[in-house]
Amino acid sequence: MTRCISEPKSRYRLIRAAFGLATAMAGFLSDAAYADEDGVSYWLPGRFSSLAAVPAVPGWSMAEVYYHTTVSAFGNAAAAREVRVGRIPANVDVDLSLRLNAQADLVLLNPTYTFATPVLGGQLAIGMTGLFGRSAAALDGTLTTAVGPFATTRTGTLSDSVTSIGDLYPQVTLKWNAGVHNFMTYLTGDIPVGAYSANRLANLGIGHGAIDGGGGYTYFNEKLGHEFSAVAGFTYNFKNPDTQYQSGIDFHIDWGASQFLSKQLFVGAVGYYYQQITDDFGQPPILGGFRSRVVGVGPQIGYLFPVGDMQGYLNLKGYGEFAAENRPAGWNTWLTFSLSPMAPTSTAAPTRRIATK
Template structure:
């Protein structure tokens, strides 16, 4: 191969690789959602007072899924080299301590009690991106191309920890012996640590999210309990990147059975379904819509007075699109202060 031809091939390969970025739904794949957090608190009666929660989450995903549910393959036209492609074999790990304070007042609106809650997540997250070339290139330039791919993998990997984005939620809570309904016009503020030049951030970006929340629960006389918390998120545009993540539906559900006073076992799960496309700078033509489902076992205990509750659950994700697919676990403690 002549030297100048080799240089042209290298230049074409480098240009193609430099335009490639790993595939993630929403901006950098970050959803402002504590997936799978609600559980027995959906159906447990709550008296007026102040409640605190300490919720620990561990999440690990060993694979990412593209728009068709397959392992992502990044492809770019490299001119004389043809199409240059690399498979994305990546992992993500997150440890979250979500601290929540809730106050239920004696004041009533439309026969429901008025309250307020705030949730602050403390996040440590790690992303390891592994791009593996799947297309042939001339042996003379293969080491150079693979070296650039390795550099791109490293540039899209990292570990960060810090404060996440805080949710504020005024609400109205209607309760009877058999059902519970809560409505909350919630907001998520960009309080999280964020830098647009980092591959990983505790915060999702410099934008606000408005999310109406509806919680529905029903308790039967023979010990069965059914509950769901559903939100719909409207995201603003990230002022640092001019990227706007699409709207998405997020619902957490639980089916529990009280085997004895204060002890519940059952199943919990969640779904994410992005309904509108991402837009703005860098948004792909397919819209990058996220989707995932999860289900798994749950066990919980609540004191007779209702002042203390403990819960543990593990859920396996499936059906993911444009996001990681993994396993999530929660360990929760709820305490009524007064």
């Protein structure tokens, strides 16, 4: 007598195949959008979201993201950009009624390799993110520029745009699973090789290195389809050699919650909180400590589907921002497509033969 036991396809295996890569897109930014020095931070809120800490299927994976943002700012956040571009001396007043408008359209590529051999009892993955796209910015109001020891003013608009490549962002993650509980730690940073000029209003790099690390947690109940994730971390920024400006230390937390309507489809919400916790160094006195803050929240939807012998994943999420301080704010959307190894869908017990008389 031969007996074979098959295990049905589980929601958890499908999720692991797609999310381990899609949530690893930490490490990129658009100079048009976010702040420490003149309104730009290394960390782009929203990089992590649902199922961030869930281990992936071992092997090579690739994620592609289309990212769009539209933001604006008044006061210090706009004046800081004018100070850098105009090379304005510290004793010259700037117009705090300036308005900054910025947009960015970026395409990001993130190859990642997940190791099968455990490291410290967890799952190790390494990846590198690169980007290509367009960043544009415009200042409206009374513009001040410095020529030697003299400063001149005019009322009008100053605009700029750049289409090129951005910085590179390596990342290492280590993840552990314990039933419905999942834990992770990560380390990432900025290699400043992208398009950047201290004299340009819009850039695709930040002009300096940075290192960022933290940890996260995911609760995922596959039977009920409930999920909640949160990832928090800190950023240390190195000095910008072109401007002698050093941004302060930043704290950030990204979160996501979802409900699976089927094994392939889920809906939910996403959000983030970003707060600079130490002052900048080298900023004009008019800006003070120039600590930045922003909060964002919005909806998300995701879908899993097979692509040959690979696992495909699509996710669309969007954020509306509020409570901003010393940084531009507005809205942003992320469209993610990823391919990763397909998880096993069944297991078979060894064949057992029983002889009877």
